[in-house]
Amino acid sequence: MRETVLAVEGLTVYRGTYEAVQDVSFSLEQGTDMAIVGPNGAGKSTLIQAVLGILPRQSGEVTILGQSLSRSGVLPMPVRQQIAYLPQNFLFDRRLPMTVAELVGLGWDQLGLSLPWVGGRARRLAIRQALVQVDATHLMHQPLSGLSGGETKRVLLAYCLVRPRRLLILDEAPAGLDIRNESDFYELLHALKQEQGWAILQISHDLEMVRKTCDRVLCLNRRLLCQGGPDLVLSPDNLATAYGSEFVRYRHQHSEN
Amino acid sequence: MLIGEELSAEITRVVELFQYPFMQRALLGGIFTGLMGGLLGSFTILRQLSFFSDALGHSALLGISLAVLLGLNPTVIVLPFAALFGLGVTYLLEKTNLWTDALLNIIYSSSLALAVITLSFVGQYKGGLNNLLFGDILAVRAVDLWLSSILLLACILFVGLTLRTQMLLTLHEPLAKARGVSVSAQRSAFIVLLSLVVGVSIKAIGVLLVSAFVVIPACAARLMSQTFTHYMLLSAGLGALSAIFGMLLSALFNLPSGPSIVVVQLALFLAAIAVPRFQAAR
Numbered sequence: 001m002r003e004t005v006l007a008v009e010g011l012t013v014y015r016g017t018y019e020a021v022q023d024v025s026f027s028l029e030q031g032t033d034m035a036i037v038g039p040n041g042a043g044k045s046t047l048i049q050a051v052l053g054i055l056p057r058q059s060g061e062v063t064i065l066g067q068s069l070s071r072s073g074v075l076p077m078p079v080r081q082q083i084a085y086l087p088q089n090f091l092f093d094r095r096l097p098m099t100v101a102e103l104v105g106l107g108w109d110q111l112g113l114s115l116p117w118v119g120g121r122a123r124r125l126a127i128r129q130a131l132v133q134v135d136a137t138h139l140m141h142q143p144l145s146g147l148s149g150g151e152t153k154r155v156l157l158a159y160c161l162v163r164p165r166r167l168l169i170l171d172e173a174p175a176g177l178d179i180r181n182e183s184d185f186y187e188l189l190h191a192l193k194q195e196q197g198w199a200i201l202q203i204s205h206d207l208e209m210v211r212k213t214c215d216r217v218l219c220l221n222r223r224l225l226c227q228g229g230p231d232l233v234l235s236p237d238n239l240a241t242a243y244g245s246e247f248v249r250y251r252h253q254h255s256e257n
Numbered sequence: 258m259l260i261g262e263e264l265s266a267e268i269t270r271v272v273e274l275f276q277y278p279f280m281q282r283a284l285l286g287g288i289f290t291g292l293m294g295g296l297l298g299s300f301t302i303l304r305q306l307s308f309f310s311d312a313l314g315h316s317a318l319l320g321i322s323l324a325v326l327l328g329l330n331p332t333v334i335v336l337p338f339a340a341l342f343g344l345g346v347t348y349l350l351e352k353t354n355l356w357t358d359a360l361l362n363i364i365y366s367s368s369l370a371l372a373v374i375t376l377s378f379v380g381q382y383k384g385g386l387n388n389l390l391f392g393d394i395l396a397v398r399a400v401d402l403w404l405s406s407i408l409l410l411a412c413i414l415f416v417g418l419t420l421r422t423q424m425l426l427t428l429h430e431p432l433a434k435a436r437g438v439s440v441s442a443q444r445s446a447f448i449v450l451l452s453l454v455v456g457v458s459i460k461a462i463g464v465l466l467v468s469a470f471v472v473i474p475a476c477a478a479r480l481m482s483q484t485f486t487h488y489m490l491l492s493a494g495l496g497a498l499s500a501i502f503g504m505l506l507s508a509l510f511n512l513p514s515g516p517s518i519v520v521v522q523l524a525l526f527l528a529a530i531a532v533p534r535f536q537a538a539r
Contacts, residue, residue: 096427097479102424102486111425111437116417143483
């Protein structure tokens with residue numbers, strides 16, 4: 001019996017007066033890679049931001065590693081430390097003076113009250129190892145301002161990997177990576193899942209990749225349309241319900257070519 | 258020979274001047290303010306709150322005028338007033354969803370208007386509007402020094418113990434939220450601290466120049482550094498350095514102290530732009 005890392009029960013989230021996510025329930029076990037698919041505006045990002053406590057929820061319960069997320073988005077710090085999140089658009093002020101090593105180090109730190117030099121050697125080692133994992137050691141002392149989109153993604157992934165975690169939440173993570181880096185990226189996710197038992201929740205638009213790499217799929221269009229293995233959820237009938245029948249006809253013509 | 262003698266006479270005069278307790282207090286007060294302004298300023302400019310210190314300065318003027326009108330001690334009133342005002346402005350910024358610079362402009366011009374009207378009821382205020390606007394660093398008393406040293410300690414503890422949180426918050430708010438950082442609590446704590454620093458510094462530097470201490474050393478430090486830690490420490494260091502050289506400049510040429518310090522800050526900033534070797538950042 002695998003441990004449940006994340007349990008969501010009847011989650012409803014409003015954006016302004018608009019009900020962006022309606023009554024969604026699912027659970028995610030350790031060592032499982034779950035994809036959330038659905039058309040634009042389906043509430044995928046809203047859903048994971050509510051799970052993380054970034055957005056407030058209207059109703060429902062979110063439980064992570066046995067601890068429930070409070071209404072105001074508070075989770076005990078030791079649980080927070082087990083979660084990593086890679087946002088879709090990492091927009092930051094490029095005039096900010098910060099190097100890659102400094103950013104990755106922020107992923108290692110416990111964000112309570114602590115002296116800034118705590119950790120020293122172990123911290124530096126963890127930063128280096130995380131950068132090795134994403135093949136970015138050469139960027140270590142570069143300022144963030146000079147990174148390309150793909151490099152930024154890899155560095156952010158190192159920020160997530162710099163400490164062992166139990167739950168990794170990715171919002172369209174590989175967007176911006178080229179093909180070689182994208183396949184490296186999926187291999188890395190696979191290794192984290194298999195070898196360290198990470199649970200992964202990712203939003204994806206790449207249905208082929210989802211079919212190949214994910215264990216479970218949630219199909220979302222404000223409501224949860226269906227969930228299960230990729231073959232079930234990504235069947236033409238289910239896709240037609242989510243994206244409309246035009247989309248499915250288009251995709252089928254493409255995959256036959 | 259004559260020039261040499263004149264120079265040594267000048268130096269003797271300046272050295273003698275710094276024997277006076279009031280000059281020592283002024284120098285120490287300047288260094289404390291420079292350190293605090295530089296340290297908090299490094300975060301202030303990155304969070305695009307530069308105008309905030311201006312608005313706070315003007316609001317402190319309003320606080321002082323109200324205290325004078327009501328016959329209370331301005332030093333006692335100005336700190337809680339500044340802290341409450343800072344929190345009020347933060348609330349307003351979150352509530353109205355208007356542009357920060359526009360909202361801050363409303364606040365500082367209206368504070369100034371209300372302060373001038375209040376002062377007009379007071380009649381002859383013995384401190385004088387001039388002192389409030391430009392400050393009088395030579396009037397720094399021992400109790401003011403105590404206040405600013407306690408506040409400096411509070412700033413160092415706050416920034417030191419929450420450094421990583423502040424860095425993440427400055428870089429990307431959602432990332433900080435996902436790590437469980439209470440953004441509004443951190444923001445309020447920072448604003449209160451910044452308000453207190455501005456409130457404490459008003460007496461020495463004045464309403465009009467106080468924001469220079471927050472903004473100029475930080476901008477100069479930004480031009481000269483790549484890493485965040487280096488930038489932050491350099492900003493505080495440049496703040497202190499400009500206070501020392503500003504006081505010397507003021508003693509040598511008999512210039513007003515606050516403006517002399519700001520002129521030195523400007524010189525450092527221009528040097529950071531002009532000397533390419535300094536420019537770590539591209």
